[in-house]
Amino acid sequence: MSEKKPFQAESQRMLDLMIHSIYTHKEIFLRELISNASDAIDKRYYHALQQGDSGLGREHFGITIAADKDARTLTVADNGCGMNGEELESNLGTIARSGSLQFKSELESAEEIDIIGQFGVGFYAAFMVAEEITVRSRKAGEDQGWRWHSVGADGFTVEPCEKDETGTVIILRIKDNTEEENYDEFLESYRIRELIKRYSDYIRYPIRMDVETSRPKESAADAPEGEDDGAEPEWETVTETQTLNSMSPLWRRNKNEVTQEEYEQFYQDTFHDMTAPLRVLHSSAEGTATYQALLFFPAKAPYNYYNKDFEKGLRLYASGVMIMEACKDLLPDCFSFVRGLVDSQDLSLNISREMLQHDRQLKIIAKHIEKKIKSELKAMLDDEREKYNEFYQSFGLQLKYSLYAGYGMQRDLLLDLLLFRSTKEEQQVTLAEYLGRMPEEQTAIYYACGESTEQIRRLPQSERLEEKGIEILCLTDDIDEFLLKILHEYEGKEFRSISDAGLELESEEEKKSLEQQAETKKPLLEAMKEALAGKVDDVCLTARLKSHPVCLATQGGVTLEMERILSAQPGAAGQPPVKASRVLELNATHPIMERLTALQTENPAKVKDYASLLYSQALLMEGFPVEDPVAFSNMICELMV
Ligand code: ADP
Secondary structure, three states, X not given: OOOOEOOOHHHHHHHHHHHHOOOOOOXXXXXXXXXXXXXXXXXXXXXXHHHOOOOOOHHHOOEEEEEEOOOOEEEEEEOOOOOOHHHHHHHHXXXXXXXXXXXXXXXXXXXXXXXHHHHOOHHHHHHHOEEEEEEEEEOOOOOOEEEEEEOOOOOEEEEEEOOOOOEXXXXXXXXXXXXXXXXXXXXXHHHHHHHHHHHOOOOOOOEEEEEEEEEEOHHHHOOOOOOOOOOOOOEEEEEEEEEOOOOOOHHHOOHHHOOHHHXXXXXXXXXXXXXOOOEEEEEEEOOOOOEEEEEEEOOOOOOOOOOOOOOOOEEEEEOOEEEEEEEHHHOOHHHOOOEEEEEEOOOOOOOOHHHHHOOHHHHHHHHHHHHHHHXXXXXXXXXXXXXXXXXXXXXXXXXXXXXXXXXXXXXXXXXXXXXXXXXXXXXXXXXXXXXXXXXXXXXXXXXXXXXXXXXXXXXXXXXXXXXXXXXXXXXXOHHHHHHHXXXXXXXXXXXXXXXXXXXXXXXXXXXXXXXXXXXXXXXXXXXXXXXXXXXXXXXXXXXXXXXOOEEEEEEOOOOHHHHHHHHHOOOOXXXXXXXXXXXXXXXXXXXXXXXXXXXXXXXXXXXXXXXXXXXXXXXXXXXXXXXXXXXXXXXXXXXXX
């Protein structure tokens, strides 16, 4: 007797959940086992084709289902690649893709979450309907068979066994009915047929089952005409092997013949996503490259999408044989969220991964696919804005990061897909929309950085711009300003931060009067600059403010927002700090100016204090902490008493 091994801790928790949570879709266990069987055949078939004269053709492969009501067993058998003892232990003793913490948190937020669908822990699903599972498997190329056995959460055993043929047999002993649950149905052939039709119809290998049918007895049916004695024909029960699935892969079928439900079902089964896709793209091409592609835009980003361990890629089939689970070269990084598959007749089955990278056909297909995805996204943006907004919520950041990472190289591909928040509209806007409604005399595209549109609206600098009817793009993601800096302009209009010191929004007249005032106020401005030495690089007058007395602007390339983000980067400590060159701008028409001018002769020491106060106010309004909150507070108190 072999030693009993416990499941890995995570698997045990998963099992517990699986068995004890009230599951809405117990039936999906069959789909999972059949998908595993089909994958295993894919692996063996592909291997056989690579080896050349193995003598194995597609027609040799299949999946067999058998139900035995007396023994209460349901058996799923395949002649795929099989597993040896070690593989049984590692594949069926641990969960392939766990993300266990994540699933727990998601489980708490959504009660009916389809754990299996999301985490692809297919095999375990069988424990929802079975109290005992036996797997007998023999790996291709090996002689020894192995038996894996488990009666649930307390563990499993693996030991050698007899097995004549390569492949895997999974025997489930189906649970007894309870008051709430009917398990008997999984032993009924009509129900099994129904489940296979619903979930596994497109599986590309025959799923066969011996089915009992009634038919008129041969002798009665063959009775010569005219000799009908009027007696009821005798019926007999015969067993015949039926193929239950239609086997035509969805992507090879005509678009018009596939329903939206079929696409969605296929997507959810194949890519383990519990939500229906936002968009389905089914296309085929002939010419420089011949291929069929079935692509899906998911509705939500997978939990690890923005992590390093996320792997992009499309499933790759060569003439219907799966040769790679996730072919990276078929998808550009910017569209890494797309799930789907490509089937091409042009690819050689024998090519290795390394050769694949250099395959010309593959490159052509990848280029086509990139274009298709782009035009589909653009169509969505133009015609189904709500849907696009939903898409952008999940994947917009990826578009921005990719454009930034490529130093703007992909601007033709991506720029018109970007959205930004704006002071003019509730929903996010495209650059083209901004440009389309911009006043003719406006020379630049204005933006501001902040936490939200509301915060940006409240900035002192915004008031004048809003009054002039100028729309401000509100940059709320860290990447945004860096991206606009490398893009520099859009359709000839430069991107300008509203905090830029040389914004030049003034009219010629305003400019002149400002220059005159600056001349007369020179000693005051100099004194303030001196008082703020080390904090700001300049103090000047501005016409850009309306009701507010002061604002903080920056000159040169680095803005306050960039300074904040760069200094928060890991590894920033120990590096020379990146500093924005700050300019304190005073509202030339604000009453505070008169007060400051008067103080300069009456009490120059006070000017120093006021300079410091105004600087702190400007910092606060920009959303930055004041440098010395205690001194700031004391100064305000002094003013109050
Ligand atoms: P997933 O299929 O999502 O990887 P499963 O828990 O369903 O997770 O299966 C775990 C692993 O066990 C599979 O990845 C595969 O390697 C192996 N496996 C499962 N069923 C079979 C089978 N019928 N034949 C060969 N290998 C199998």
